[in-house]
Amino acid sequence: MPTLTGSCFCRNIQYKLSLDSIDDVRASLCHCHNCKKAFGTNYGLTAKVPKDSLHITKGSPKQHVSDNGSGALIHREFCDNCGSFILEYGVSVALMRT
Numbered sequence: 001m002p003t004l005t006g007s008c009f010c011r012n013i014q015y016k017l018s019l020d021s022i023d024d025v026r027a028s029l030c031h032c033h034n035c036k037k038a039f040g041t042n043y044g045l046t047a048k049v050p051k052d053s054l055h056i057t058k059g060s061p062k063q064h065v066s067d068n069g070s071g072a073l074i075h076r077e078f079c080d081n082c083g084s085f086i087l088e089y090g091v092s093v094a095l096m097r098t
């Protein structure tokens with residue numbers, strides 16, 4: 001079982017990713033209005049992982065919720081010190097995380 005670790009730029013937020021298989025990760029380019037604004041370019045780039053595989057091991061990301069331009073709410077979590085993105089997810093995952 002591969003375990004990956006990562007952090008935001010300033011390392012205030014750290015996380016661990018526990019995967020059954022590295023094949024559970026999917027790279028995604030999204031062209032929705034929300035991603036364009038968040039990334040400041042023509043698309044957003046994220047890595048899709050199973051929701052239970054990510055564990056924040058240090059710090060607490062700040063959350064921002066906004067419309068994706070089609071009526072769906074997108075939750076983004078980021079470091080409130082350095083601004084690095086940590087997480088992005090939709091309403092169904094948000095309900096499970098609270």
Ligand SMILES: [Zn+2]
Binds near residue numbers: 011079080081
């Ligand atoms: Zn940071």
Ligand SMILES: [Zn+2]
Binds near residue numbers: 030034035036
């Ligand atoms: Zn998007």
